[in-house]
Amino acid sequence: MFNDYIKIKDKKIPQTALGTAPFIGMPYFGHRTRLYQLDFSNSPENILKIMKKSYKMGVRAIQLIPEEPVVKALKLARDEGIEFDIWGTVRKDNLEEDIKLLSSLKASMMLLDEWVTDKSHMDFIEESLNKINDENVISGLITALPNETTPKIVDSGFKDLFDVYMVPVNKLGYMMDYPVFMQKERDELADLLKKLNKVVMANKILAVGILNPEEALNFLNALDYVDLVTLGVASEKEAKETFNLLFNK
Numbered sequence: 001m002f003n004d005y006i007k008i009k010d011k012k013i014p015q016t017a018l019g020t021a022p023f024i025g026m027p028y029f030g031h032r033t034r035l036y037q038l039d040f041s042n043s044p045e046n047i048l049k050i051m052k053k054s055y056k057m058g059v060r061a062i063q064l065i066p067e068e069p070v071v072k073a074l075k076l077a078r079d080e081g082i083e084f085d086i087w088g089t090v091r092k093d094n095l096e097e098d099i100k101l102l103s104s105l106k107a108s109m110m111l112l113d114e115w116v117t118d119k120s121h122m123d124f125i126e127e128s129l130n131k132i133n134d135e136n137v138i139s140g141l142i143t144a145l146p147n148e149t150t151p152k153i154v155d156s157g158f159k160d161l162f163d164v165y166m167v168p169v170n171k172l173g174y175m176m177d178y179p180v181f182m183q184k185e186r187d188e189l190a191d192l193l194k195k196l197n198k199v200v201m202a203n204k205i206l207a208v209g210i211l212n213p214e215e216a217l218n219f220l221n222a223l224d225y226v227d228l229v230t231l232g233v234a235s236e237k238e239a240k241e242t243f244n245l246l247f248n249k
Contacts, residue, residue, distance in 0.1 A: 001221050002229050003058055003247040008138050008163055008199055011108050016246065017061035017087055018054045018239075019203065019232030023047050024067045028175060028208055032234075039234070040069055047073035052082060053236040057243035061085040063203075063230035066094075066101050074105070085109075087201075087230070089142065092116045095128060103135050111140035111166055117153075118145045126158040133161065140164030140201070145177040147185075150192045164228070165196060168204035171211060171219040175204050193225045201228040206242075213242045220246075 002015040021028075025037035040047050051062070051073060062084040064070060074084065088102035092115040102110055110132045116125060125141075132139040139162045143149045146167040153159060169189070173181025178189075193200050202223070206216045220229060231246070233239045 001217075001246060006199070006227055008109075011138060013108065013138070013228070014060040014085055015228050016059055016243070017063040017228070017230040018051065018059050018084070019063050019230040020065045020067075020070045021232045022234040023050075023070050023073070023232075024065055030208075032209065042069070044069045044072035044076060048076045049236055050233060050239055051077045051084070052080070053239040054233065054243060055082050055084070057239060058247050059084075059239075059243055061087055063087045063089070064102070064105075064107070065089045066091075066098050071101070071105075087111065087140075089113050090116075090128070090132065092120065095131070099131060099135060103137075107137060109138040109140060109164060110135065111142050111164060114142050114144040117141040117143045118149050122152075122156055122158065125156075126161065129158055129161040138163045140166060140199075142166040142203075144168060144175070146189060146192070147177045150196055154192070154196050159196075163199055164201055165193070165198040166201040166203055166230070167193070169202050169223065169226070170205050170207040170216060172207050174207040174210060190223075190225050199227045200225050201230060202226045203230045205229060205231060213238075213245050217242075217245050 004015055005012045023040045025033045064086050086105055086107035087109040088107040090098045090110050091113045112128050129139055141162055168175050178185045205220050233242050
């Protein structure tokens with residue numbers, strides 16, 4: 001599963017991307033955040049090893065948070081002939097700079113981060129999407145609050161300005177804005193996303209490492225509304241296990 005390509009606009013897009021949140025030590029990893037920072041912040045060569053292993057396993061895209069060590073590692077990978085399709089995150093506080101950098105890296109997709117999607121005025125979101133669309137790339141939104149934000153987007157004036165919608169989803173409902181995530185809530189989310197009618201990219205499938213890969217990916221494969229997935233791994237061993245399971249389901 002998720003080892004094929006889909007067409008968005010005029011672009012052929014791999015279904016699976018290597019996530020980069022572990023490489024920048026995002027705070028939601030808890031006690032592992034500091035370990036990730038020590039492993040990766042000043043060591044792009046450690047990131048490169050995971051990129052190379054993921055590519056060897058069949059991953060052909062990277063969901064790039066454009067922090068310096070990750071960009072350095074990506075350039076090192078390119079020097080070795082490894083070409084990922086780049087799905088770049090455009091951050092609210094670095095919007096212009098991120099668009100410029102991702103454009104220079106020839107990203108095929110740019111997605112506004114959750115601080116734009118979930119916390120900004122509708123006019124700002126529309127203006128930001130237009131800036132991305134000016135780059136002639138696939139545009140998208142990232143949400144951390146699918147239950148709260150999705151209905152607003154369905155009724156928004158900018159619904160037709162983007163192509164991809166990235167949402168957290170996992171068996172536990174971890175880091176999702178649901179008090180519980182049982183069948184009723186799962187059906188409600190599925191209905192919302194089908195109503196939005198965008199290409200759906202899932203993240204946080206592994207519940208930031210709480211779920212074991214097999215359990216998490218079995219759940220993913222049961223979601224008929226997910227078109228793309230991004231998975232962060234923090235070692236070559238994790239890359240081998242995770243992507244082997246995903247591509248051989």
